[in-house]
Amino acid sequence: MIEVNNLCKSFTRVVKDESNKKIKKLKTKKEDFLAVDNISFSVKQGKILGILGPNGAGKTTLLRMLAGILTPSSGNIKIANHDYSIDKNAAKCEIGYLSGNTKLYGRISPRELLTTFGNLYEMPSEKLKQSIEDVSEVMDMKNFIDNRIENLSTGQTQRTSIARCLIHSPKVYIFDEPTLGLDVISSQSIIEFMKNEKKKGKTVIYSTHYMEEAETLCDKILMIHEGKIIANGTSQKLKEDTQTTNLRDAFISLASKGGELYEK
Numbered sequence: 677m678i679e680v681n682n683l684c685k686s687f688t689r690v691v692k693d694e695s696n697k698k699i700k701k702l703k704t705k706k707e708d709f710l711a712v713d714n715i716s717f718s719v720k721q722g723k724i725l726g727i728l729g730p731n732g733a734g735k736t737t738l739l740r741m742l743a744g745i746l747t748p749s750s751g752n753i754k755i756a757n758h759d760y761s762i763d764k765n766a767a768k769c770e771i772g773y774l775s776g777n778t779k780l781y782g783r784i785s786p787r788e789l790l791t792t793f794g795n796l797y798e799m800p801s802e803k804l805k806q807s808i809e810d811v812s813e814v815m816d817m818k819n820f821i822d823n824r825i826e827n828l829s830t831g832q833t834q835r836t837s838i839a840r841c842l843i844h845s846p847k848v849y850i851f852d853e854p855t856l857g858l859d860v861i862s863s864q865s866i867i868e869f870m871k872n873e874k875k876k877g878k879t880v881i882y883s884t885h886y887m888e889e890a891e892t893l894c895d896k897i898l899m900i901h902e903g904k905i906i907a908n909g910t911s912q913k914l915k916e917d918t919q920t921t922n923l924r925d926a927f928i929s930l931a932s933k934g935g936e937l938y939e940k
């Protein structure tokens with residue numbers, strides 16, 4: 677369902693320039709670095725892949741490239757048999773992407789937001805009406821679907837953001853930290869949602885810093901560090917490889933050793 681080959685993204689950063697130590701004033705220079713460094717993996721239909729990694733590891737950069745909103749420096753992405761380099765729009769139509777910092781316009785209701793996005797996907801009006809009913813049922817939005825978004829709670833806003841990703845019935849969900857900042861009940865409802873979508877044959881790639889959540893939910897874990905894959909497998913395998921009893925300890929062990937274990 678998803679195939680990623682040798683994906684790289686380079687950015688420019690500003691660093692201290694120590695080439696001439698005689699100059700006392702702080703000098704800086706620009707340098708290129710790889711935020712995503714030669715990443716390859718695949719995810720089968722109906723599976724959930726969790727992307728884990730320390731802050732700045734490159735998770736968001738990777739997900740933004742998968743969602744088609746950031747152009748890779750090199751490498752290739754295929755979503756549901758659509759190659760980004762051949763037909764990016766067809767690939768993007770198969771994706772529902774939730775960014776990590778989704779901000780919704782506050783002066784409209786969730787229903788109006790969903791209608792706007794359905795229209796952008798050029799959905800016929802009857803189909804769109806039905807889809808709004810379906811997603812508001814799935815995301816439990818009936819009580820607030822006609823309220824202004826600016827008056828919703830954090831959890832209700834996040835459910836609205838996720839509903840926006842579902843409106844066109846994509847095959848693949850790409851979620852950047854979907855449960856960040858939510859209380860246990862709200863995050864549990866999103867976890868249950870992902871489990872149910874998996875049962876329907878949908879494919880999910882999502883990033884999180886919550887290890888327990890990833891351990892119970894994900895079929896496979898991709899751990900990245902400084903833009904590189906340092907582990908790829910089931911949480912059971914990661915625990916065995918690191919001789920740990922939970923994913924949190926496996927994460928700490930892998931991150932502290934960098935790529936050493938994966939390269940063996």
Ligand SMILES: Nc1ncnc2c1ncn2[C@@H]1O[C@H](COP(=O)(O)OP(=O)(O)OP(=O)(O)O)[C@@H](O)[C@H]1O
Nearest residue numbers: 687688689711729730731732733734735736737738
């Ligand atoms: N547009 C950009 N220009 C320059 N550097 C960037 C840009 N976007 C991200 N970076 C850098 O790329 C690296 C990876 O960032 P990214 O946001 O992908 O990490 P992350 O794993 O999602 O981190 P976090 O867990 O903190 O959200 C960081 O060093 C970041 O500063």
